[in-house]
Each structure stands twice: as C-alpha cells, then as structure tokens.
Amino acid sequence: MERRKILIIGGGIAGAACAWALTERRMGEVLVLEREDQLGSQATAQNAGILRTLTNHPATTALALETAAFLAAPPPGFCSVPLVNPVGLALIPRTVAPAAIHAWRQRKAPGRVSTPDAASLAALLPHYRGERKGAIFVHDEGHIDTAALFEGFVRGARRGGARFETGVRVIEILRGPNGVGGVLLEGGRELSADVVVIAAGGWAGPLARAAGSNLTFEARRRHLLVTAADDAVDKAWPVVWSEPDAFYAKPESGGLMICVCDEDPVDPDHCTPRPEVRELVAQRASEVLAGQGEARAAHFWAGLRTFSDDGGFTIGFDADVRGLFWVAGLGGHGMSTSLGVGRAAAALLCNAKLEPNLERALSPARFFGAPA
Template identity: 30%
Template sequence: MHAIIIGAGVAGLSLAASLASRSVRVTLLEQESAPGMYASGRNAAIARSYESDPYLSMMAKESILTMYNRNTMERELIRQTDLWMEPLEYDYQEDSFLEMQSDPLKENFRSQSGSVDLPDGSTWKALKLPSGGIMDPGAILQDLSEMARRGNFTFIPNTKLTGITISDNRITTISTDGKYDSGFSLSGDEVLVLATGSWAASPPAGITALPLIPHKRHLFVLRSPNGPVAPDFPIYWKENSEFYVRREGPQLIATHGDQTPAASDNYAPDSAAEERFSEAARHAFPFLADFQLVRHWACLRTFPLDGRPVMGYDPHLANLFWHAGFGGRGMSLSYAIGDYSADLLLAGPRLEDETTNPFTPHRFF
C-alpha cells in the first residue's frame, strides 16, 4: 500500500508516523512550507484526559499517557500541570481505564473533587486532574515527523491538492499546484487520505462533503499586573462557559470559549473578540480583570455535526480515507488517532456502521 496523506498537521503526521512504523510507504503533501501552520501550531495545548464521549475518553487517556512516557531530557512533549475544571458531563470511562491500565502513571488519571484557592483569595470547588498538562505542539510535531522518517516516508511541502478525477468509484488522478505540477495517477494499492483540518469541510469537487463545520475560536495572551505568574499556576477550565486559562511562560493564555461557524480558510481575528473576551473573563475568573491583553489570534476547530472525529474509508470512493474533524482535542488525541486510523486503512474498505467503527464516515449517509 502507498498512503498519500494530504495535510501535515498533527493528524496527518500522527497517521504518517504510525503507517511508517508498519512499513507502509507514505507521501505527505502540505500546502505550506512546514508542518503545523494552522490549528496544530496555534492551539491552547492543554492536554485533557477527562472526556464524556466513551471512545474519545479512552483515546485521550492513552494518548496523553504515551506523551508522558515519550518525554525525554532533550524533548519535553508535555509538562505536568494540575487541571482544575468544572465539567458539564461525567467521564464514565475513568474506572475502566484505571482497571485495565498497568502503567504506574495511571493514578494521575484519577480525578479528585476538591477546592483550590484562586489568586484573588476566593475558593473554587472543582475537579482536580493531575494528568493534565501543557503540551509543546512543536515538540510533538517534531517527534511524530521523526517517527515517520524512520520508515518509507516522503514529505512534500508547498504542494496543495487542487482536484481529483474519478472513474468507477475510485480516484484515478490527483492534481496539485506544487511539485507534481500536472498531478499524478493513483494505482490499485494507493489511497488518498484527507487530513486537511478545516479544509476537510470543503473537499475538492467530486468528493461528497461530510457534515464538518470549522468553528472559529480566539486565544488571548495576558500579562499580570504583579510580574511573572508563578511557575506552578494550574490550568483552570469552566465548562459551562468554556472559559479556560493556563500559564504560558511568565504570562497566561486564555479563551472565552467562542465558537463561531466559519469558512475553511478564515483564520482572521474578529474585531469584537477582545471586548467579548474581557467581559467573559470578568465573569468567569474575576482575578483576570487586572490582567492586560498582550496579543490574540484566531484559529479553527473543525467539528462533525455529532462532535465525534471522522476516521475511516469514504462510503462512495473506494480509495479515499478520512482522518479529520478532531475539533478541540486533536493535540491531546494525537498519539492515539494515528494508530486507530492506520488499523482501519490497512484493513481496507468495508461496509461498516458505528458498532464496528464509531468514527466511520458512513454514519452520515
């Protein structure tokens, strides 16, 4: 098999790494000059293991555990940071994970009810997750790239997939605007993988679109009036407002949890975002009122209508595979989704429903 993966975000790289380790030939095409220029390089990098979706819950825990175990002196993928949160839904998979996992680090994945003193002296009753952490997206992308490069892997930057041709329910050629100027043919054992992040919502003509919707979210860097924030500043997350805040060096990163449907390439910050953020911050965590906004940016989180990622063969085109829709959890899930999709890819196309693959694209048809 030869997998031609489009998109070098964390999703494309995680799949490339897993396939390459199984001796599958992989070519990764990326429209930009380097990996991680969009969601994978501009996210809040909070590792969150607590999930209400049963399948995502297990994947997130396994992936985050892998990150802790892959940390080295030279490369820190994740830094342990207590995550205090007010969840809206219960994680029913926590006990199952603790029972089946033998790794001693599993104890960090046990959530604890407690209370924490906030910087303004108030006390907040919340759930403490010692497994929480702040990831380093650059280090994770580098780690996955190196894993891929140990196999039969070719990375082609500055090359955008622009179109496809189809015959007998198969993609026969793909066209690009980069190195393969006039495009190239796909032979019998070649599969095209869409790992295109927000652009998966607007695939090339000929591919039936799935109900994927990019949602814009803004992140803000804040400076404390009292100098650098303490190195042990935890992550605070209120799910009812989706407001979260964490430490970033001497400053903080926060969001008011906005999620506005947007076009696949609309990464421009909205003019009203700052005002809305300041208002939300005053309500969610009043201690932030004295902090100064330093800068902000916008980024797209791409969700399927049912909120669950899409991993699996396309129901219409036999050699098309989807690996997209990772919403607000793609970084946390990174070390699990590659293996999951690699298994499906190697098994080949089949008739499937949500009982055989909860992430199947077939569920929408």
C-alpha cells in the first residue's frame, strides 16, 4: 500500500477518530492541525454525550451501531474507564420511519429494546410528563464518557505515530496542477500533503470555499442547560428524548442537562448563547419535567452542529478538488458515531470500499448526481 502524507484540519472528535483509524491501518504520515490552543475544545467539549443509535438517516444509524459496539468493548489499552454508562434511553421518535425502526431493531441484540407501557415508562421516568405515545426503551444506551473516548483516540493515534499541533490556523488550502498540495498557516508557514482532510466541524463551510469546493455546509447553534444540584434527581434515571416535545434530558452533575433541540444558523467564530433561549429552556422544562418550574441554572452554553445540504454525513473525496477529503456535516452525532466515522474515513482514504449503500450515502458526489 502506498504511504502518503495526510494532513487533517480539525482536532476535535472527528479529526482524532480519523487519525486513530489511519494509524490503525498504518496508512502513512498523519498530522492533525487544531486552530485552538487545546484539542477538542469546540463542539467536542460542548457535546451532550448521549449514546443514541436510532436516527432518521440509515447511514448515521449504521455508524452509531458500529460505534456503540466499540464503546461497550474497546480494545485493550484504549482507556482505563468504561466508555458508556448504560442507564438506558427512553426515545419517543417522530422523524424516524417505521421501516427504519424495524431495520434498527433487527440489528440490536435480543432483549436490548423494549416497548414500555404507560405504567412501565412512568416507573422508569418518574420526573417526565411529556409525550409517551410510541416510546421505545433502549436498555444498553445512555451516557458516553466523552473525555475518555476523545483522549483514547488521541492517545492511540499518537502511539501509532500521528502528530498533533495546536494553535495553528489554516488560512489557505494550497493547490497545484495535480490538485491539493498542502496548506498555508497564519504566519506564513506552509505544510505539504498528499491529501488534506477537512474535519473542522463548524468551519467546514469556510474551508470549502477556501478550497474551491462546490460543497456547502451550515453551522447551527444549539443550547444546553444544566440545572443546579438537586437531591430529588436520581443519577440512575435514563436519558429521555422526546421528538414530539423537541426535548431531551439526562442526569448531569447532580442536576439535569436539558435541551429544547433549538437550532439557528451561526457564524462559528461567534457562537455565543442567546439569553432568550435560556428562558425557553426553563419554560419547556416546567412543562415536561416535574419539579423543574423553579430550577436554577448552574451552567448554560451554546454548542455547534454542522450540516450538509441534505442533513447526512459527508465522508469521502471531493468530487471536484483532487486530494481534498471530507469528514464533515456530522450534525451533532460526532461523538456517538465517532468510531464508525473514523474507520469509514480511513477505509476510503486507503481506497478500500465500504458497504455500497453506506458509501453512496456518505459520498460528496451525491450532491452533484455523480456516482459514488
């Protein structure tokens, strides 16, 4: 196999997982560039850390299922703590087609998915009073230890020879007669590469324009709130995610992490919280959760989620710019699909094939009617 120099822009969960998977394959020289002074300080650090494998995109679901298996049984030496706390996930879906739910259930291990009646759901979620119709309970999903997972990818990638640089900003993607040839950093330093991988989360859109790609991505803001510690909150409560209520909540730091699934387009360089959304979160919590009418906020923040034009992941070589590779548009699922995303990207970078339907669903060529 030809060994190439691969430069990854973005030191978050997508870039780290991709670097780890490339070193797993002994692909070549791998260098990860992160614009911030610390790895994983943007969307990765803001992630809610929920393991949910059923989504409204079959490709995302497939990568999440692959990742869930890895989280349950990581390879020796990857981490020293469990990567998932399977408190359970109570999901009330609305956007997922019945056929997709059936296909997903077929891939789950026997006994891992149940359909609770109203009394059973009330016992599992004594604090929840939102929509219950059509609820699914997933017994082996719950909380991801996001820090341990991210650190495992970074540590493993470094052990495999990958290098990471922080505090470096890419201001131009260099192109030559044969396609992409490297990047220009702020300060004038040039780095050569055979392949440039864009795994930069919310900055995928600006980098696409800088590279001359025809792909477009949109960064969107979503708010999360953690309530002050409360003795009435049981840390063993399952995660509850109600799509009809546009709401999810889980125990966190003695209180509850709450999200109203809001989103609005945002400049990734200016993703600050909107105070009015804090009021919306408090109002929705009082409607859906018992005892939260007067809950105080201990922490309130806005995170970044990035989307392609059709809402699906974009993983693969650019259709127009030779040597440019995408790991982008993960739409907030980067943590729960990280292993699957990293291994899919590494396989394609090695010119290996994925399952045909998965490869077509991920391919950048799908936006232009070209074959994957």
